[in-house]
Amino acid sequence: MNTENHSQTAAFLWSIADLLRGDFKQSQYGRIILPFTLLRRMECELAPTKDEVIKQTFAHEGRPDTVREMFLRRATGHLQFFNASPLTLATLSNTQTAADLTSYVQAFSTDARDIFEHFHFEGFVQQLARANLLYQVVQRFAATDLSPERISNFGMGLIFEELIHKFSESSNETVGEHFTPRDIARLTTSLVITEQDGKLAPNSIVTIYDPTAGTGGFLSEGNGYIQSISNKVTVSLYGQDINSESYAICKANMLIKGQDITSVKLGNTLSNDQLAEKSFDFMLSNPPFGVEWKKIQKQITDEYTEKGFDGRFGPGLPRVSDGSLLFLLHLVSKMRDPRDGGSRIGIILNGSPMFTGGAGSGESEIRRYLLQNDLVEAVVALPADMFYNTSIATYLLVMSNRKSADRIGKVQLIDASTIYAPMRKSIRNKRKFFAEEQVAEIIKLYEAFKDGSNSKILFNTELGYQSITIERPLRLSFSVTPTKLAAYERFKGSEQVELLGKVKGWFDNFPDFLIAAGIKSLTQGAEKAVLACFGERDPNAKPMLKNNGEFIADIYGRKLVSVPLSQSVEDYFDREIRPYAEDSWLAPPSGDKTDRKIGIIGYEINFNRFKVQGQIERLESQYKSYSSSSLGHLAMAVIDGGRVEQLLHRENSLYFNKKGSPRVKSVLNVDSKSHKDYIQVVIGKEAVADYIVTFFHSELGALCLAACMQGVTVKYFRSDDLDRIVVALPSLDEQKEIVNTSRKLKSLKEAIERFDSEVALNPTSSSSLNHRLDGMLEVIGRLTVEDKIRNIIRMGETDVTELKSSFSLDIKKQEKADYIEDASLKTVVAFLNTDGGSLLIGVSDDGELLGLNDEINRFHKGSKDKFLLYFKNKLKSRVGEQYYPFISTKLVILDGKNVLWIDCKSSVNPCYLYGQDFYVRTNPATDKLEGPKLVEYVKNHFGY
Incomplete structure (x- = not known):
């Protein structure tokens, strides 16, 4: 049976749900169809040996259950299950169907019966009987041929997984809680098991484990991935789940494929590990996001206290509100010794385990343990809207205790947040998915192991810092x-x-x-x-002294400063702090509990922070007057509104809200009741508070703030985080000028809004105003284009942005070259064939503004018009004039340098360079498609 027929069979089985409409909720359909499908498949498998099993049932009547089951399994030809009843679905009575069906199911072997019990099958049988639907449902399944002669175990597995998928999509009540989307499972499995030829040699035996097995998606995907590489590898699957229904589905899914189900357990993995002392080759997990572990806090805390590193949780305990890191530590405890081949882990986490918790917290100590022991291989930032039950950003953590030589001591951060395909029809929160192209693209980034716009290679220590307290x-x-x-x-x-x-x-x-x-x-x-x-x-007052002559510390002037691990705390203090605050000192004690040195060690994995770093560096290269500083460094005093009766007005202050979406103000409402929700930051002489507020309202500033907000669902901000908020600062005079410009723009906007609301009532002034508005629009339009291009340069190359140094000029050889022109034109073709994008010519890959002035002077006699005509002719001859409606070009002057901006929209028809070469954009590269991949892409993207 081919894949299409498998889908047809699954659709037919699911269509039995038509009988259930009106009497059952949509979320209950799967709870009936899945166990009946399992029952019918088992019945078909047992049919050839049924008479022999019945014969052996009578022959071994009265013997111990274990002995009896051994003989009956042998009678089936060594299947995992048997049924000792003479009944079948087809022979059930139409007058006492419920009683007969219950008796029939009770005659199965223990493991099989266990599945039906956890499906709560008997309860649904009674509900079907009360609705007068049971016999109809039984007859529909009895008439469906699910025999091994028609459908192999592999094929039956595909059918059952399709039914699980339909169940997960139809169940509003539980969708997402116990089901990992297929595309996520496929990506995770691919990253964990890729490049593992040594472990997957023919005739080898490997193990896969999922401590949050759910319906068995990861186990199934892992097994399928390995079998696709080599069907000569024996795969043993292990799992545990707390939910009885998911446990039943997982076991049924494995049983239906002919896989061993004895290693799938029911129970809480954290408090009752039923596979203790076992270790595994590959481990995959998608633990629940943000679920508290308060109910099992005593068991976890006892193990942590009594066993320490001899138990699972030695590195530390996270806050009770999120147990994700406990599952991660549980997996780490089950890694094989590297000398025995080691282990690889793939786990899905929300943002909280990545960066919540300051230095010395349980979360930070766990991250510290993982990174100092070099267990983290890669972290992939996934797009939002990838899961059924949440829209939050999620991360895929790939871990190994046997890294390849080039990855030792390093972590790869892969930003896949913009790599996705939109779903044609959303399923609850899931609006995006990974098609095969996106999975391949992410795998390609991982295997390349290079720095780029979507990949950053860091030493483990770069994710750590030393937190010190500075007193004033x-x-x-x-x-x-x-x-x-x-x-x-x-x-x-x-x-x-x-x-x-x-x-x-x-x-x-x-x-x-x-x-x-x-x-x-x-x-x-x-x-x-x-x-x-x-x-x-009062900064001008004299310091307050204790009786012994020492300074009294100002609790509101206290700062937490993060020092890179690569730097000495004392040297950093002398270089970065003391010159700007001569009366400051390091607060004792600030020693780390592990190494006893000054400064508490912390670790975090924060993608936004590295995005900020890259954009700040580009900004500084664009504008030489800019430098960057931490907000903590600029702060003279920090006052938490929750600790004082009322925040007082102080010159050069700004105010952060502590909870919710980040907001920054330069003026706080007089109402003191709201003051408790804010943190006041008094800025020193190096910066203008109003400029900083304006900066945080920019796209880059908002990213700087987001990089330091704690929490996942509800964001919050702490005064301790100030030192990690980066601010891009021009000179003081430029700061004041920017503030002045911002105020004028706000006034202009308000005036325009007022006039717009009254324009219909002022016809006499409309004509003269129109003329003035045209002039304003021309000026502002020029500024807007320049700002937009600078912003594109600052963001760097992405799936929708490409930077080229020249159009015709080979910069190394200083001569005109067709292949240089083709490099730009194939990018245009790729944008047309994908989702559009912007190509800037005259800018280097690293964002340096080179300009096209030299090229225009040398090849076009200094004429911009001739250059633009030349470009248009090349576009016409090599791409085609029929694509002009989707392409706009503009020659823009930035800092006296000419930059060609080519803005492309997605074409409605496929586009080929020279009429034969087809290119697409794969973030942030341009790839050529040929053969079947080209045909499939054109069919999916253009519809023919």
Whole structure:
């Protein structure tokens, strides 16, 4: 039976659901069709030996169950199951169908009966009987030929998986909880098992394990992948799942393929590992996202405390709200010794395990263990909207304890967030999927193991940092006002009020203030009250001192600073901190609990941070006046609104909301009730707070903020994260100019909106205004185009962006060359054949603005018009003028240099270079398609 017939059989079996409509929920169809399909398949397999099994049943009646089952299995020809009943679906009575069917199922062997019990099959049988549907359903299945002579085990597996897929899509209640989308399973399996020829030699035996087996998708995909490489490899499958229905489906799926089901277990993997002491070759898992482990906290904590690294959770425990990292540690504990071949792991995680938790936290310590032991091989950022039950960003972590030589000590970050195909019809949250082309593209990036726009190779230590605490002295100035005096009186009553009320003037230190008040001594409580009521933070005041002469630390001036692991904490402090804050000091104790050195070691895997780094570097290369700095470095003081009664207005301040989508303000509402939701950052003299707010409202600034927000579903921001927020800073004068321009644009926008709402009522002014608007649009249009091109350059090469140094000029040979022209034109063809894109000619791959001035002068006598005509003629002769409607060209001047901007839309017809070569865009490269791949692509993309 071919694949098409398998699909037809699956569709026919699923069509039995038509009988169930009205009496059962859509989410219940699979719970009836799957066990009946299993039952019918088992019945067909047992048919040739049924008489012999019945004979042996009577022959061994009264013997122990284990002995009896051994003889009955032998009678089936050594199948995994048997049925000792003379009944079949076709012979069930139409008057007592439910009783007969229950009796029939109870006559199966123990493992088979276990599957039906966890399907809760008997309950559905009773429901079908009450709806007068049972006999009809039984007859439909009895009439379906699922015999091994017609359908092989492999074919039956395809049919059953198709039914599981239909069930998962139809079940609104459980979709996504226990079913990993096929495309995700295919990608994960491919990355984990690729390049493993040594393990997959003919006649070898390998094991695959999934601790969150669900319906068995990963186990099935892993087995299928290996068999496609070599059917001479024996694959043993192991799994465990907490959900009884998923457990039943997984076992049924394996049983129907003729696979051993004894190694699939039911139970909580974390609290009751039923495959303890076992290790495996390949491990695949998609643990539930963001599920708390509070119910099993005692068992986990006990194992951590009592066994340490002899148990599974020695490196640390994550917060109770997300148990994903516990599953990861569980998998690591089951890795084979590298001397015995080692193990490879593929696990799907949300963002929280990747970067939530600061230095010293459980999450960070787990990441630290994985990276310091060189277990992480690659991390793939997946697109959003890939799963049925969530739209959040997810990551695929590939791990190995036997890396190839070139990967030792390194981690590959692959950004596949823009590599996907849109689904024709969304299924709940799943709007995107990986077709074979996308899977192949990601595998290609992995195997290439090179730096590029979608791949970054890092040393493990580059993902780590040392968190140190920088203290600044508390500086308070003092004065007495009626309001302050009243506040003090509420605190301490009449004590010292008369003396304090006589104080006049302003004091830059506490002792002078007390002398002026005539106060010789204060109780500890009174001193605290005086400081709180009359003192104000003032950078120009003298430092507050303890009795022993040491500085009193300002808790609001305290900073957490992240120092790269490759640098000495002391050297970093002397170079980056002390020159800008001479009175600062390293706060003791700040030692790491593992190595006892200054600075707490932390690790995180944050893709956004590396995106930010690349774009900041491009910005700095575009504008020489720009430099980058951390917000923590720029901050003079940081005040958490949740720790004070009210945030006070301070010059050059900005405010971050602590929870939700990141928002930055330069002015905070007077209503103090909302102040608790914000963090106030007082900026030093190196920057303008209003500029920083404007920067964070830009696309790059928003990315900088997103890179440092904690949380997955609900984002939150901590004052500790300030040091990791990067800000791109021009000179102070340019910052002020940018702020001024931004204000004018806002005023202009408001004025336009006001006039637009009244334009219909002001006909006399419309004519003159039109003329002025045309002039404004021309100016702003030029600025917009330049800004857009600069932004394209800053983003770098992607699936929709390509940069070329020249059109005709071979820069190395300094001569005109056709192949250089073809390189640009094949990119145009690729954009037309894919999803469109922008080609900038006159910009190097690394974003350097080279310009086409030299080329225009040498080959076109300095005439831009001649250059554009030449380009258009090449486009016409090599690509075709019928594609002009999909291509726009513009010669733009940036910093006095000519750049050709070619903007392409997706064509409605396939396009060929020279009428014969077909190219497509595969992020961020251009690939040529030929043969069957070309035919298939044209059929899928263009519809013919």
